[in-house]
Each structure stands twice: as C-alpha cells, then as structure tokens.
Amino acid sequence: MFILDEVKREVLLIRKKRGLGAGKINGPGGKIDPGETSLQCAIRETQEELGVTALDPVHHGELWFQFVDGLRMHVDVYVATAHEGEPVETDEAVPLWTPLHALPFDEMWADDIHWLERMLVEREKFLGRFVFDDDKMLTHEVKWG
Numbered sequence: 001m002f003i004l005d006e007v008k009r010e011v012l013l014i015r016k017k018r019g020l021g022a023g024k025i026n027g028p029g030g031k032i033d034p035g036e037t038s039l040q041c042a043i044r045e046t047q048e049e050l051g052v053t054a055l056d057p058v059h060h061g062e063l064w065f066q067f068v069d070g071l072r073m074h075v076d077v078y079v080a081t082a083h084e085g086e087p088v089e090t091d092e093a094v095p096l097w098t099p100l101h102a103l104p105f106d107e108m109w110a111d112d113i114h115w116l117e118r119m120l121v122e123r124e125k126f127l128g129r130f131v132f133d134d135d136k137m138l139t140h141e142v143k144w145g
C-alpha cells in the first residue's frame with residue numbers, strides 16, 4: 001500500500017523491522033489471511049504496521065516474482081490519496097514520509113526502481129515480472145497501461 005500526500009508530494013513508506021525484507025524500505029503490506037481479499041489485506045497490514053487507515057485505495061499494479069529456488073510470489077499494489085490517523089512506529093515498522101523525487105531505491109527491493117516512481121508520479125498502472133536469486137534481481141519486465 002502506497003499512501004500519497006498530493007499536496008506535499010510525499011509517499012508514506014516504512015522501514016520494515018521484521019519478516020520478509022527486514023531492514024528494507026517498502027510500502028506497508030504482507031500476507032493475505034484466510035477469507036480476506038488482497039485489498040482488505042493491504043488495508044489491515046497498513047493499520048497494523050503504521051496505525052493508519054488508507055481511504056479508497058486504487059489497485060495500481062501487480063508484481064509477479066519467481067525465485068530461482070522455486071518460490072513464487074504475487075503482490076497486488078494499491079495507491080491511496082487519503083488516509084485517517086497519523087503514522088506511528090510499531091513493532092513491525094518505522095514510518096517514513098518520503099518526497100516523490102527522493103525515493104530511496106538503494107534501500108528498497110531491486111525491482112522497485114523499475115515501476116515505483118512512474119506509478120506514483122504518472123499514476124500509471126503496470127504489470128511487472130521479475131526473477132530473483134535471493135536478494136539479487138536477475139531479469140525484469142514491466143508493462144504499462
């Protein structure tokens with residue numbers, strides 16, 4: 001989930017403290033619970049990780065990851081331009097309001113540089129496919145529109 005402040009031109013990121021991608025900067029998110037939609041999951045994870053409720057999130061993209069060890073992962077990406085509550089640090093994450101022109105790609109997942117800024121600035125929708133060997137991205141392919 002990427003929450004935007006359109007006036008300040010900032011996005012609410014997190015530094016993740018534990019779980020997959022611990023130490024990395026990312027949008028809030030996590031695994032779908034039984035019976036939940038991906039949208040409900042993204043809203044719940046954002047509440048759990050930051051104490052903030054995203055309002056009217058829009059589905060903006062899909063990430064398909066193939067890891068060489070066989071693991072596959074599918075991630076739905078949402079953008080919200082309104083929210084309730086002020087972000088707080090939790091056991092899971094530190095909130096980071098970040099200018100859209102200064103996204104910290106060197107501390108993010110390796111694929112993010114290929115879609116995140118264009119999605120947030122141009123508000124385009126996308127589909128991304130990536131092959132990873134552990135943390136290292138081997139191939140990337142992004143389709144827009």
Ligand SMILES: Nc1nc2c([nH]c(=O)n2[C@H]2C[C@H](O)[C@@H](COP(=O)(O)OP(=O)(O)OP(=O)(O)O)O2)c(=O)[nH]1
Pocket residue numbers: 018019020021026027028029030031032045063073075109110111112
């Ligand atoms: N931006 C971006 N996000 C990614 C990438 N890979 C990846 O798993 N994510 C997201 C999807 C999830 O929101 C989050 C990983 O969460 P997870 O489901 O494995 O982990 P978690 O430990 O937080 O899960 P949970 O126990 O809270 O459900 O990171 C990536 O390459 N780029």
